[in-house]
Amino acid sequence: MKILVTGGLGFIGSHTAVELQNQGFEVVIVDDLSNSSLEVLDGISRITGKIPAFEKLDLREKNAVQDFFKRHSDISGVIHFAASKAVGESVENPLLYYENNISSLIYVLQELEKKDDARFIFSSSCTVYGQAEKMPITEDAPVQEAMSPYGNTKQIGEEIIKDVAKVSDINAILLRYFNPIGAHPSAEIGELPIGVPQNLVPFITQTGMGLRAELSVFGNDYPTPDGTCIRDYIHVVDLAKAHVVALQRLIEKKNSEKVETFNVGTGTGSSVLEVIHAFEKVSNQKLPYKIVGRREGDITIAYANTDKANAVLGWKAESTLEESLASAWKWEQKIRKVFAK
Ligand code: NAD
Numbered sequence: 541m542k543i544l545v546t547g548g549l550g551f552i553g554s555h556t557a558v559e560l561q562n563q564g565f566e567v568v569i570v571d572d573l574s575n576s577s578l579e580v581l582d583g584i585s586r587i588t589g590k591i592p593a594f595e596k597l598d599l600r601e602k603n604a605v606q607d608f609f610k611r612h613s614d615i616s617g618v619i620h621f622a623a624s625k626a627v628g629e630s631v632e633n634p635l636l637y638y639e640n641n642i643s644s645l646i647y648v649l650q651e652l653e654k655k656d657d658a659r660f661i662f663s664s665s666c667t668v669y670g671q672a673e674k675m676p677i678t679e680d681a682p683v684q685e686a687m688s689p690y691g692n693t694k695q696i697g698e699e700i701i702k703d704v705a706k707v708s709d710i711n712a713i714l715l716r717y718f719n720p721i722g723a724h725p726s727a728e729i730g731e732l733p734i735g736v737p738q739n740l741v742p743f744i745t746q747t748g749m750g751l752r753a754e755l756s757v758f759g760n761d762y763p764t765p766d767g768t769c770i771r772d773y774i775h776v777v778d779l780a781k782a783h784v785v786a787l788q789r790l791i792e793k794k795n796s797e798k799v800e801t802f803n804v805g806t807g808t809g810s811s812v813l814e815v816i817h818a819f820e821k822v823s824n825q826k827l828p829y830k831i832v833g834r835r836e837g838d839i840t841i842a843y844a845n846t847d848k849a850n851a852v853l854g855w856k857a858e859s860t861l862e863e864s865l866a867s868a869w870k871w872e873q874k875i876r877k878v879f880a881k
């Protein structure tokens with residue numbers, strides 16, 4: 541069965557391509573390389589023993605998307621990762637985000653709509669919940685006013701998919717990721733942030749390598765046990781596996797609604813200081829850090845209730861925070877050796 545993975549050379553897409561190939565799916569990756577590199581293909585093939593088909597294509601080019609689907613009329617499902625994802629950049633350049641994240645989605649759906657039976661999985665985000673009132677967050681928690689154009693593209697994307705599914709043969713699953721971290725345990729693929737990392741874990745691993753002098757902890761005056769913000773950090777391999785079971789659900793037509801929504805997290809919240817201390821344990825070194833002021837737009841606490849994914853998808857995150865951080869650390873050490881050559 542042929543599955544299109546858009547953005548499949550990116551962080552989460554590449555790990556999902558591995559899990560799909562491991563389960564016997566034929567993977568076709570489309571990526572414009574705007575936030576990834578061709579070498580990721582080699583990593584995927586070293587892990588799985590198979591090179592996925594790849595086309596460099598910008599999904600904002602409607603004609604190119606149409607042409608791609610004509611040439612690949614046997615695609616049975618799409619996992620749509622391709623998007624721009626930097627929250628701060630989306631505030632500075634909202635049109636870039638609306639154009640990329642929305643038009644790419646529309647062009648792919650326009651081609652899928654033409655099919656008799658189409659399966660679609662969408663990368664959504666816990667950002668749609670904003671600062672939820674109740675923890676852990678269930679899927680029926682209200683979607684809050686978006687805090688950034690990036691977050692808004694996820695909310696709008698979910699709405700577009702629901703509207704299109706009503707009038708087409710598309711069945712879809714929206715996966716709301718919490719905070720993906722880590723790398724494949726082989727260290728063949730992982731996260732490759734461009735420039736200064738905005739996310740906590742890549743900043744920590746780069747600081748651990750001495751590339752950054754110290755980590756700034758954004759605020760320790762939040763109403764949490766140690767004063768730092770709490771998130772649900774999920775291993776990227778666990779997250780990748782959730783896509784495969786979601787796809788299988790659609791293939792077996794087990795979905796109870798045309799569009800289903802699942803939280804994908806561990807169900808456990810960890811504070812910034814807890815993440816730092818867990819990293820210190822797995823890397824066997826002290827991490828230099830200082831407490832600074834709050835980062836604008838940060839919410840205090842977000843962690844998932846994963847009962848729905850556990851019960852309905854039969855999926856559960858398996859890795860501990862320490863295992864996730866150990867894989868991120870192994871990857872960081874590997875890429876620094878490669879770059880040093
Ligand atoms: P990523 O940037 O590593 O991967 C996205 C890939 O899409 C990149 O390889 C990029 O080159 C490609 N791409 C972007 N625009 C494209 C276009 N117009 N045409 C073709 N390819 C294009 O990001 P990621 O962390 O793997 O995230 C994947 C998806 O998950 C995104 O939709 C993101 O918004 C969503 N998400 C990510 C997180 C996170 O923290 N990483 C959390 C929640 C949701």
Ligand code: WQD
Nearest residue numbers: 627665667738739740741743756757758769771812835838
């Ligand atoms: C985690 C915690 C920071 C860096 C972002 C997006 C969200 C989603 C995931 C896509 C926070 C603190 C961070 C640093 C720090 N992406 N921190 N020092 O903010 O939960 O979510 O990525 O959908 O939309 O907003 O993740 O990794 O940036 O931060 O203290 O140098 O670490 O304040 O509490 P966040 P993050």
